[in-house]
Amino acid sequence: MTIANAYPVTQTIRTIGILGGGQLGMMLAQAAMPLGYQCVFLEDSADCPAGLYGRVFSSEQLDAFIEAADVFTLEFENTPTATVEQLANLSKSGSKQGMFPPTIALDIAQDRLKEKQMFNTLDIATVPFISISSEVELQQACDELGLPIVLKTSRGGYDGKGQFVIKTNSDIKAAWLELKDAVTGTGSLTQTPAPLIAEGFIHFSRELSIIAARGQNGQVRCYDLVENHHHQGILAKTQAPAVGTSHLFQQATDAITKVMNHLGYVGVMALELFVTKDTRGNDTLLTNEIAPRVHNSGHWSIEGAVTSQFENHIRAVVNLPLGDTDNVHPAIMLNVLGQYPDISAVLNIDGVHYHSYHKAERDDRKIAHITLMPNDVADLEPALAKLVAILPNKVGLDKKVAPISNPTTAEVNSTTTEVETDDKNLKNSVHDSVNDSSEQKFAKPTNIKAEKAKK
Numbered sequence: 053m054t055i056a057n058a059y060p061v062t063q064t065i066r067t068i069g070i071l072g073g074g075q076l077g078m079m080l081a082q083a084a085m086p087l088g089y090q091c092v093f094l095e096d097s098a099d100c101p102a103g104l105y106g107r108v109f110s111s112e113q114l115d116a117f118i119e120a121a122d123v124f125t126l127e128f129e130n131t132p133t134a135t136v137e138q139l140a141n142l143s144k145s146g147s148k149q150g151m152f153p154p155t156i157a158l159d160i161a162q163d164r165l166k167e168k169q170m171f172n173t174l175d176i177a178t179v180p181f182i183s184i185s186s187e188v189e190l191q192q193a194c195d196e197l198g199l200p201i202v203l204k205t206s207r208g209g210y211d212g213k214g215q216f217v218i219k220t221n222s223d224i225k226a227a228w229l230e231l232k233d234a235v236t237g238t239g240s241l242t243q244t245p246a247p248l249i250a251e252g253f254i255h256f257s258r259e260l261s262i263i264a265a266r267g268q269n270g271q272v273r274c275y276d277l278v279e280n281h282h283h284q285g286i287l288a289k290t291q292a293p294a295v296g297t298s299h300l301f302q303q304a305t306d307a308i309t310k311v312m313n314h315l316g317y318v319g320v321m322a323l324e325l326f327v328t329k330d331t332r333g334n335d336t337l338l339t340n341e342i343a344p345r346v347h348n349s350g351h352w353s354i355e356g357a358v359t360s361q362f363e364n365h366i367r368a369v370v371n372l373p374l375g376d377t378d379n380v381h382p383a384i385m386l387n388v389l390g391q392y393p394d395i396s397a398v399l400n401i402d403g404v405h406y407h408s409y410h411k412a413e414r415d416d417r418k419i420a421h422i423t424l425m426p427n428d429v430a431d432l433e434p435a436l437a438k439l440v441a442i443l444p445n446k447v448g449l450d451k452k453v454a455p456i457s458n459p460t461t462a463e464v465n466s467t468t469t470e471v472e473t474d475d476k477n478l479k480n481s482v483h484d485s486v487n488d489s490s491e492q493k494f495a496k497p498t499n500i501k502a503e504k505a506k507k
Contacts, residue, residue: 065122067092079346264321272309278350286447
């Protein structure tokens with residue numbers, strides 16, 4: 053059966069090529085379908101979640117993937133920049149409609165040092181940091197930043213690898229021996245030679261993120277700030293909007309808008325933030341990292357916003373006007389890790405929206421998410437308690453956490469890892485701070501070496 057005039061004659065984009073076929077690619081395809089677009093995927097796992105919504109090409113079929121699509125985007129930032137550059141060049145030649153986001157965004161996101169240097173260039177506050185290329189420089193950094201510090205590879209690293217918490221001077225040599233091969237690009241940490249990065253220790257009270265979309269015409273629309281909670285390094289819960297953060301919203305929107313404009317970004321981006329105190333004791337934000345893609349902390353927007361992050365990303369990629377990002381109802385999003393719950397029991401809770409990723413069960417694997425949006429906001433916490441009670445993996449939400457007043461060894465060792473597409477997205481973010489509401493240790497987060505060079 054042939055369907056005539058399936059697309060408007062003015063529509064030059066019919067198929068979107070997505071690099072990656074995990075749950076993010078799947079949800080992008082779900083958002084594209086009502087707008088009239090098909091998706092194809094470049095993914096080496098034939099049974100990937102996105103395969104339910106379009107043809108999957110392996111990396112050996114790159115030419116066929118390119119031929120099948122009119123415009124390109126991605127679902128995870130560790131996509132090889134050479135592939136992204138190849139697709140971007142096709143748009144420059146006029147044979148394709150574009151590659152979004154731009155290569156520079158991936159180059160920055162894949163390098164923690166470049167990322168923090170960019171933030172400082174844009175006058176966006178971060179933790180203090182120093183580039184490290186030798187054991188001598190590491191000793192100097194420990195003296196200047198004060199202990200404890202977190203030493204990381206600037207590239208690669210995941211699931212606690214590629215990082216070392218230095219608590220005392222006796223840890224310095226061990227930290228250098230463990231991570232020094234990354235400087236030369238030898239060993240298993242990273243194949244790209246790059247300096248290490250030493251990050252200062254800070255106190256923070258909350259973890260937030262903000263998601264924004266930028267169109268090809270430069271328009272930026274921001275979603276509400278949300279609060280994130282992690283369990284064993286994986287995002288467990290997001291609350292949207294983050295309660296009591298209206299006084300920080302402008303700072304967050306200014307920061308992400310600066311970054312997107314600086315990069316000439318097109319699509320959806322997430323910016324991860326810490327709430328800390330300035331020298332006057334007022335709340336302020338420190339920027340942790342960008343994610344140049346749709347993000348786990350924005351999944352609530354499917355039901356909770358006028359236009360979801362996924363639809364707005366598709367709109368940006370195909371050059372349609374961006375949609376309203378307003379929150380339509382307070383929501384809590386939970387990740388389902390490792391084992392599926394009884395779906396009947398889950399859906400028996402009013403206000404629940406269930407999203408399966410069609411993945412096999414595996415320890416700590418993100419296999420679904422659940423968004424809670426009961427009609428009465430007062431029912432949000434009771435509904436959360438009911439839901440947590442029936443989850444096989446309660447992601448730590450069944451435990452009451454006492455307020456932290458002083459750093460401890462366990463707290464210094466805490467880490468956060470975002471693994472959006474299982475083993476492929478290996479971007480690691482260390483919690484180089486203690487979950488504490490006291491005044492931050494460093495009054496003016498900055499690149500110490502850069503400041504010395506200015507002087």
